[in-house]
Amino acid sequence: MAMNKNTVLAWATTIMIIVGVALIALGAFRYDDVAGYGFASVGIGFFAIAWVFNALKGRV
Secondary structure (H helix, E strand, C coil): CCCCHHHHHHHHHHHHHHHHHHHHHHHHHHCCCHHHHHHHHHHHHHHHHHHHHHHHCCCC
């Protein structure tokens, strides 16, 4: 299976969305104190970077 640049970006986007959902879930369900806000904000940051990767598909 040959992986070109678009395939790598698609896999990176998928993995970052999964990690972002996991971090938001940790912040929402595992940590009830201030650390939960940190986990959730990092998860949202992962979503933002995944959005950039998705926008780069086809342009690189």
